[in-house]
Amino acid sequence: xxxxDLIDLGRYPIDRPGPDLDERIAVVRExxxxxxxxxxxxxxxxxxxAALAEEAERNAVHAHRNFTRTNAYxxxxxPGLPVSHPKRRFFDRSNAFVPADHFARSGALRxxxxxxxxxxxxxxxxxxxxxxxxxxxLADAIVNVAEEGPGFPWHFDTNNFTVTLAIQNAEDGGAxxxxxGIRDAGGNExxxxxxxxxxxxxxxxxTLHLQPGDLxxxxxxxxxxxxxxxxxxxxxxxxxLSYVDKPGMVATPERAKQLYGRVLPIHFxxxxxxxxxxxx
Numbered sequence: 001x002x003x004x005d006l007i008d009l010g011r012y013p014i015d016r017p018g019p020d021l022d023e024r025i026a027v028v029r030e031x032x033x034x035x036x037x038x039x040x041x042x043x044x045x046x047x048x049x050a051a052l053a054e055e056a057e058r059n060a061v062h063a064h065r066n067f068t069r070t071n072a073y074x075x076x077x078x079p080g081l082p083v084s085h086p087k088r089r090f091f092d093r094s095n096a097f098v099p100a101d102h103f104a105r106s107g108a109l110r111x112x113x114x115x116x117x118x119x120x121x122x123x124x125x126x127x128x129x130x131x132x133x134x135x136x137x138l139a140d141a142i143v144n145v146a147e148e149g150p151g152f153p154w155h156f157d158t159n160n161f162t163v164t165l166a167i168q169n170a171e172d173g174g175a176x177x178x179x180x181g182i183r184d185a186g187g188n189e190x191x192x193x194x195x196x197x198x199x200x201x202x203x204x205x206x207t208l209h210l211q212p213g214d215l216x217x218x219x220x221x222x223x224x225x226x227x228x229x230x231x232x233x234x235x236x237x238x239x240x241l242s243y244v245d246k247p248g249m250v251a252t253p254e255r256a257k258q259l260y261g262r263v264l265p266i267h268f269x270x271x272x273x274x275x276x277x278x279x280x
Contacts, residue, residue: 001108003115006048012040012215014117021121028125028217036180036223038125039208043215044112044165051108052167053212056143056237059103063096063145064261072155072194072224073279074255086194087279094149095227099138099260112165113141113241122163122243125217134159134242136250136267138260143167144227146174146236152227154198156183156279157220158251161243164218166210171232176208178218178225185222189279197224210238 007014013021024040031038044052069090078087103109112118123131134140139159146152151174179197182204183190196202210216218225230236251259253267 001051001106001111003111006044006051006108006112007115008042008045008048012043012121014115014121017117025121025124029127032126032217032219035206036219037178037206037208038217039210040215040217041211042213044213046213048108048112049167049213052112052165052239053237055103055108056098056145056167056239059098059143060145060235060237062102063098063143064259065096065145066258066261067092067094067149068258069093070153070155070258072153072198074155074258075279084195086191086198089195089198091153092150093153094147094230095152096145096147097259098143098145099262100141101137103141103143109141109143109165109239112239119243122161122217126161126219128161128245130245131161132244132247132249134244134250135248135270136242136256137264138256138262139251140242142240144236144238144240146170146227146230146238148231148233149229151229154194154224154226156222156224157242158255159242159249160219160221160245162218162220163241163243164210164216165239165241166212166214166216167237167239168212168235169210170230170236171234173228173230173232174236175228176210176216176225177205177228178208178223179204180206180219180223182224183222194224 028038253263
């Protein structure tokens with residue numbers, strides 16, 4: 001398997017720096033500035049979509065399914081706050097994740113992730129100087145499996161920069177909804193606006209309908225987002241490739257346990273190594 005067979009290099013020449021690639025990067029930057037999110041339609045070839053779908057289907061058996069209730073911050077309840085506070089608002093979650101260590105280096109997902117120029121392309125699109133792959137061995141390149149149910153409720157990401165590849169859509173539902181830049185790295189959580197989103201009365205919510213093969217760039221650390229409820233027997237598969245602004249960062253032990261069903265020594269060793277003071 002070769003990255004040239006999986007990525008549409010005619011439309012997105014990530015391995016050949018030059019005017020054509022610069023033009024693509026300029027379009028992505030404009031979208032990120034305008035919408036807080038950018039979608040590169042048809043980033044994968046038909047063969048690429050098929051290969052990633054087969055790999056996701058084969059590994060779905062390894063997905064950690066923990067259908068519990070969670071708040072937007074993946075924290076426990078705080079009885080010292082009013083019941084209406086976002087930290088005390090818990091919603092059903094029906095998502096599952098296949099941890100990164102189930103995807104072989106020679107497989108389709110890793111082949112795309114490790115393609116020459118891929119990291120540089122993402123970094124240039126995001127215009128980030130401090131830009132590193134997520135060092136979490138369970139979470140740098142994963143597949144989200146969303147089956148019929150309430151979806152993945154409103155939340156923030158641990159990692160600063162999230163890159164997703166749409167692989168397969170559900171029969172119905174599963175749209176990506178988000179509110180760009182609702183909080184910032186300075187520690188402003190903006191609880192009032194978060195509360196309006198949770199109440200369903202915010203006018204800042206945007207909706208995306210991704211198609212298999214689309215690449216999405218998103219600042220999930222600062223933008224509240226969710227996967228809307230899904231229906232039908234076909235699962236939704238989305239690959240998630242994560243980047244951060246500080247080397248060596250991993251998930252907290254609490255989040256690793258929630259999302260992947262396991263906690264490794266590295267999660268305890270590097271707990272708290274963040275560049276901001278936001279709630280996880």
